[in-house]
């Protein structure tokens with residue numbers, strides 16, 4: 001990363017929204033293109049942050065704060081670069097913990113990791129009904145539906161989402177489903193017909209990349 | 217003390233308290249609130265040491281926790297409001313918290329008491345895999361493998377993987393059936409083992425309020441049993457949880473809830489975790505009128521609490537609680553190792569010894585293979601834990617620290633390797649419900665080895 005990005009990189013690491021935004025605007029004033037700021041500074045910085053969290057050298061609050069800085073910069077740049085939006089966002093993901101299940105820590109970590117890796121994530125929260133998940137995925141024009149379930153009695157609701165998508169041609173051509181959480185494992189995910197499974201938040205990011213690249 | 221006037225007060229606070237956005241609560245009230253008190257009360261931990269030796273630090277953690285809780289409160293997701301208690305209210309309510317309780321019935325009843333740091337009395341053991349799932353056919357034998365152990369004082373059933381061969385679904389008739397089935401099978405296992413009055417914690421398989429409460433009453437969970445529910449990490453609740461509590465009050469059940477802060481999550485690192493665990497235990501009594509308060513703080517990637525990052529704040533927090541309150545506290549051993557591995561046995565040594573000298577009234581578990589692998593648990597680990605509780609109660613913190621470090625060295629490298637071991641059916645003879653020779657041999661070897669470290673099993 002070149003010297004011009006030092007301050008911005010630091011602001012993202014520190015979770016300093018104000019400096020983050022003012023530094024990136026300063027860079028634009030100096031003639032750097034927003035898209036370059038993303039690829040040359042923001043993305044590599046976030047990759048480092050994700051890495052540090054996966055080794056627990058930093059914790060969730062720090063990671064959330066960094067993601068907040070980037071979201072604010074994205075908002076600031078929006079009018080400047082409508083055309084480039086697609087390139088900045090790696091893809092749109094709708095994430096939820098399924099019906100009856102209140103466990104959200106894993107989901108939140110997965111969400112934060114996806115965000116720092118450049119995905120646009122719409123978090124529906126916990127205990128979300130199948131209908132709501134599908135509707136929100138349509139409304140958000142999501143590429144991926146990510147589902148978390150932590151208890152065995154929640155597993156049928158994960159399967160429901162997959163079955164509902166399977167049963168609808170339009171939905172099948174639009175959405176990929178990735179799943180994870182305690183009782184979910186690779187074997188169960190395959191059997192249920194999920195497109196991807198992640199053991200932890202680190203794998204979740206790899207799976208999301210794979211699904212975005214895969215043809216629908 | 218628990219009563220309906222207080223319940224009404226809590227419900228009203230949840231309806232009238234300050235309105236807050238949940239994300240604001242997470243980020244500002246919890247994460248920033250913890251960061252503030254960690255700084256203000258100068259909470260700094262020596263990370264080479266697992267068992268806390270610093271009494272003044274423990275007292276500062278207590279002060280920080282009360283300050284933090286008085287400013288954060290507990291968030292009610294159903295109303296979008298904060299249930300707040302002032303510092304004075306918190307202190308007043310803690311004065312009336314029970315310091316002992318009889319659990320179970322008849323000759324199977326046991327007395328749970330408040331224990332101090334380095335208290336020479338043995339902690340109680342809830343011998344159980346704490347809600348880990350198992351296939352229906354192994355449900356009763358696996359449970360008998362625990363309740364037949366003399367070292368086991370109370371138990372908690374495993375959860376059913378299916379009900380009469382069908383998948384269980386939350387908030388459906390299947391959940392209510394599974395709730396009744398859990399109670400029925402658990403009572404049957406205890407009868408068969410000749411300990412019908414032993415208390416069990418319930419109900420684990422059912423998750424919603426309607427599921428849990430359906431089998432809480434005649435023919436199901438008794439008022440001499442432990443009535444559990446988890447609050448939502450970090451420091452959150454909803455009407456489903458308060459519904460459970462309200463019913464338990466009218467049932468005159470023993471209120472036995474828990475809160476499981478996640479290491480590295482909203483609560484951050486070890487210092488803030490120590491404060492958060494302490495605050496959560498206080499909240500369980502102040503807001504949820506708990507008779508006994510418990511925790512199983514969890515590692516975000518290994519899903520256990522036997523790593524240093526979690527044992528260090530647990531030891532410190534439990535000493536803060538034991539030195540500054542008379543709460544009946546408990547921790548769950550959530551281990552990575554499963555039956556048929558030495559890993560699980562060493563994890564039991566480290567955790568049990570750490571907990572025993574740090575105060576705490578009851579230990580739960582061990583929840584083997586992180587509680588997430590169907591059927592990977594057995595009664596022998598619980599027997600070992602019970603024996604360790606007795607041996608550890610003769611130690612001071614310095615002696616304990618040496619043993620904890622030795623045990624830790626033995627399993628440290630396994631923590632992220634998922635040493636989940638074997639299924640119950642492969643480590644126990646299903647006819648006699650006794651451990652296989654191979655599993656018993658491992659247990660004997662480890663027990664002999666740790667006896668040489670200064671744990672006296674006589």
Ligand code: B12
Nearest residue numbers: 102103104106148151152180181198200201347446449587
């Ligand atoms: C913390 C916890 C709670 C907290 C949850 C707080 C919260 N805000 O989430 C509280 C106290 C509320 C709770 C309550 C209950 N719990 Co609980 N809980 C746990 C515990 C200890 C840790 C879970 C956790 O957060 N782990 C840490 C996170 C980071 O891990 P994770 O969620 O698995 O996520 C990681 C991966 O799985 C993956 N991942 C997760 N989601 C996704 C999604 C995708 C798309 C991908 C790719 C990856 C991915 O990435 C994450 C990061 O690495 C587990 C036991 C354990 N050791 O796991 C029990 C456990 C899950 N709970 C259990 C039970 C039974 C309950 C209760 C029913 C208990 C009761 N009777 O009251 C209630 C149910 C409440 C409800 N309606 O949901 C059981 C489930 C057993 C079963 N039948 O399957 C467990 C396994 C414990 C046990 N053995 O009893 N619990």
